[in-house]
Amino acid sequence: MKKKIQVNATIIIIGNEILSGRTQDTNTGSISLWLNSLGVKVEEVRIIRDIEEVIVTTINKTKKKYNYVFTTGGIGPTHDDITAESISKAFGLKYEIHKEAFKILENYYNPGEFNKGRQKMAWMPSNAKLILNPTSGAPGFIVENVFCLPGVPSILKSMLGGLKNKISGGKSILSHTISLSTVESEIAEPLKNVQNNNKEVEIGSYPFFKAGKLGVAIVIRSIDKSKIDNCNSQILEFINKKKIELISKN
């Protein structure tokens, strides 16, 4: 079967602690890098509040717009964990005890430890598919194209591996980076020409400061290696002409 060329996704980070600046989100990076490797392009990320109406509206808008929707956060045992109930409402499904999740959690905890707070983590949209959690027991879940993961970065990362077969990606997105000892304005004109001559390739230019030196990273992204190579040669050509120092390429 021929792979679809473009498969896309959105990530919905659910959590007031990110919006207040208290906690630094790192889940976007983990999910994006993993999706890239499966040939799925993240088109948009939204960070939203723990408010049911906001979650329901956001899910209903994005599940139609993108091939995959990933949510993080709000599936723990406390009152501010309202993702599972909100997803149920978004899909018009019952919010109920998921028997398999209940069993997993019952086995995970020592006898007497599976208290009411923990039992809350077995409440899910009716007939949700489970995402197994090798780190801390409590599963995530899938409803149609919406994948619900926890907010704790290490737990989230440990759950991605098991999801691989549930994602039907397109061609992998390849990238090539050229790091230069220069400033953006020096290369703006010739780089623009290269982009105009290579419209199907995405060329980004990112200034950086490293060890007190200014530099620019040019990132070329495409699903087609030959197009990246072609673009790369054109960039190296003007760099040589301008006698700009090449720091690295990979």
Add this chain to the structure above:
Amino acid sequence: MKKKIQVNATIIIIGNEILSGRTQDTNTGSISLWLNSLGVKVEEVRIIRDIEEVIVTTINKTKKKYNYVFTTGGIGPTHDDITAESISKAFGLKYEIHKEAFKILENYYNPGEFNKGRQKMAWMPSNAKLILNPTSGAPGFIVENVFCLPGVPSILKSMLGGLKNKISGGKSILSHTISLSTVESEIAEPLKNVQNNNKEVEIGSYPFFKAGKLGVAIVIRSIDKSKIDNCNSQILEFINKKKIELISKN
């Protein structure tokens, strides 16, 4: 004049490099913490692609919905820096050389260094107000309630201070954190009761791992210190009763 109780904002992070997972966004945290201190609550963050249509649509939706919109990224000299032109389109304004910005940049660079790439950074929506840049010269700009800042975190941070008088915030949002040596499920029930009895206060519960130990941080947020204190007492009461170890409070 009585301060408005609730002033809100959204942050629009413009940049493919964040969506691809290549670069970790830290601007959300910087802007959020700064806005909190001015009494402005960040309701939502969107990370979007460097695509004109996407930027225009996102700006047009959010500028009506929130008191303030902050954008980061896309105001440099290269072809992928399209924020200023997109904001011009969103507001139906001419995209043209801003005389004051041009002068600032002309003075900032040494004679002969103010090349075409750098001149691009003086192109802005007609009559935009400038946001001065003490770090690297190139100003940001304001159109109505939309504030456009650069993507490089250190430069962005250096520009926030000068914006203080341009933001008319509400009452400052105060927060109090109680760190406990426990797990969320142990406190889920009594914490829910405290939240139900204190509806105007926002109570968040966040598990953490530190030095191999599990813990939970309870964060109470409100504009009213007495409500936070009240909530705090109720939480400390059930913590004492349950003999849960208090790690810190501040």
